[in-house]
Amino acid sequence: MIQEVEKSPKVALCRACHGTGKVKKVVEYPSRIFGKKRSETVEEVCRQCEGSGRVMVSAK
Ligand SMILES: [Zn+2]
Numbered sequence: 746m747i748q749e750v751e752k753s754p755k756v757a758l759c760r761a762c763h764g765t766g767k768v769k770k771v772v773e774y775p776s777r778i779f780g781k782k783r784s785e786t787v788e789e790v791c792r793q794c795e796g797s798g799r800v801m802v803s804a805k
Contacts (some may be wrong), residue, residue, distance in 0.1 A: 756802045762791035766798040 758764040767788045774783040790796040 752803075754801045756799050757802045759791060759794035759798050759800045760796060761793040766791055766796040766797040768792075781796060 759789045762768045770787050770789055772785050774785070775779055776783050791798070794800045
């Protein structure tokens with residue numbers, strides 16, 4: 746018996762931000778004065794899910 750199942754798009758957690766809607770990005774500032782690299786962690790809205798933390802996945 747062959748059964749055809751029509752799969753509807755699923756809502757899944759965004760892999761890019763792990764469902765948080767935000768991605769952390771480390772920005773480094775080269776500094777000649779201190780001789781060290783300064784790094785700062787900034788949060789950006791995830792581009793994959795546009796901040797919702799969920800993405801639609803169409804399974805085939
Ligand atoms: Zn995301």
